[in-house]
């Protein structure tokens with residue numbers, strides 16, 4: 001199934017190295033042959049909201065059909081070191097935004113780990129500290145970050161000005177921002193103010209195979225092609241302006257270097273029954 005061309009038919013797919021080089025109505029011969037009779041072959045899924053970025057998490061993601069896991073919301077810092085630690089070693093594609101949270105934690109010397117525990121959560125940044133945070137985020141963009149990440153709910157002491165300056169930076173670089181807004185539910189006071197601060201865009205993510213199974217098979221609100229499109233082609237399209245490699249992802253046609261996943265036709269709503277065919281790599285802006 002190819003969400004870009006709409007092709008939904010029985011085909012043989014020829015892969016050479018990391019590229020799809022043939023899609024044929026006739027059988028193809030190869031060094032390694034995978035019999036996918038009765039199964040669905042789709043572009044690998046792209047998870048835009050993936051905080052787990054360890055080898056164990058990557059293995060878990062691969063079993064969910066996810067071949068690209070991106071840490072865009074909280075983001076990372078320093079970005080260069082983060083990429084270097086994974087380059088050539090990661091099981092699946094990875095990428096990250098430059099994170100306001102980790103930059104603020106480093107500058108304000110917060111003692112927390114992934115999220116702020118004290119200073120970055122509770123304290124206003126001085127003008128010098130704000131400059132240092134912005135410099136660190138800008139360095140992240142220099143080093144290939146895919147955008148800017150914010151978790152404003154976790155940094156309540158960050159002022160609108162501190163955040164707005166970074167939004168201007170993102171605009172200057174023509175990079176998107178990925179934001180966890182300040183307040184949670186629709187009944188929480190302050191929700192309008194928090195939306196005023198940012199315009200959020202909800203992403204389809206987390207347990208992708210489970211969501212596909214739920215929406216396609218159980219609730220019947222999406223066709224399988226639409227579900228695959230939302231899990232592969234659409235995230236790639238959203239990101240392709242900042243990372244040209246994305247133009248080759250989420251697709252099967254032409255010279256796409258999409259990694260393929262093979263799904264049972266009756267899409268499961270649990271993990272572990274998905275086979276991921278090949279490859280790893282790095283995505284960066």
Ligand SMILES: [Zn+2]
Pocket residue numbers: 049051073074180
């Ligand atoms: Zn999150």
